[in-house]
Amino acid sequence: MNIMIFLWKKCSFIFLIALFVFGFFNSKLSLIGALCMILPLVISIFRGRYWCGNLCPRGSLYDNLLFAFSNHKQVPRVLKSEIIRYTIVVIMLSTFFKGILSSKGDLFKIGMVFYKIIGITTLIGILLTLLYNERAWCNICPMGTLSNLISQLNDNRKLLNVGTNCISCRICSKKCPMGVAPYTHKGKGIDNPDCIQCGRCRKACPQKCITYKK
Numbered sequence: 001m002n003i004m005i006f007l008w009k010k011c012s013f014i015f016l017i018a019l020f021v022f023g024f025f026n027s028k029l030s031l032i033g034a035l036c037m038i039l040p041l042v043i044s045i046f047r048g049r050y051w052c053g054n055l056c057p058r059g060s061l062y063d064n065l066l067f068a069f070s071n072h073k074q075v076p077r078v079l080k081s082e083i084i085r086y087t088i089v090v091i092m093l094s095t096f097f098k099g100i101l102s103s104k105g106d107l108f109k110i111g112m113v114f115y116k117i118i119g120i121t122t123l124i125g126i127l128l129t130l131l132y133n134e135r136a137w138c139n140i141c142p143m144g145t146l147s148n149l150i151s152q153l154n155d156n157r158k159l160l161n162v163g164t165n166c167i168s169c170r171i172c173s174k175k176c177p178m179g180v181a182p183y184t185h186k187g188k189g190i191d192n193p194d195c196i197q198c199g200r201c202r203k204a205c206p207q208k209c210i211t212y213k214k
Helices: 003-010 013-025 027-047 050-052 056-065 082-103 109-131 142-151 171-175 200-202
Strands: 160-162 208-211
Touching: 003 050, 003 056, 013 027, 013 056, 013 109, 027 050, 027 109, 027 142, 027 208, 050 056, 050 142, 056 109, 082 109, 082 142, 200 208
Parallel strands: none
Antiparallel strands: 160 208
């Protein structure tokens, strides 16, 4: 299973590119994009924002293709503020439902709604990559924001944990593209809403103290 997730994490951007290409000729194919709106919410109940850091095809695009073009700068706090996040959620959802209602059940038109939303948000993510870092969009992604809200309903969700042997070297925080400081969660789970469980802190930790509790 770990190998399958690793391969998907490395290659799922191909799925996103294919969706753009084939969806251009047949917008109904873009309906597959609904999975990228439903699955993050379902998985968040048990794993928090695990989808964002490991299964999201757009995240794979940012990590594997756009990383080289990243400015490698942290996202400004104002951009990560709740007012910005929830404003984007409202704009996206209102645009989405407005488009669905105006389609009057026409699958081609509904597919085009998905195509446009996925396309526009991906382009914004690419711009933010150039300005800040490859995961900048994840700070304000509507599905990420909603996934975090849902994850709060389950106190027993699976999280990365920082062991008590953490020496607070802060290497983990330097590797985190989301601006999270794992070392501040010493002896407990990383329940920061911005943690996408990408595993970069886990790999970088010299003490190997960031793990999933068994």
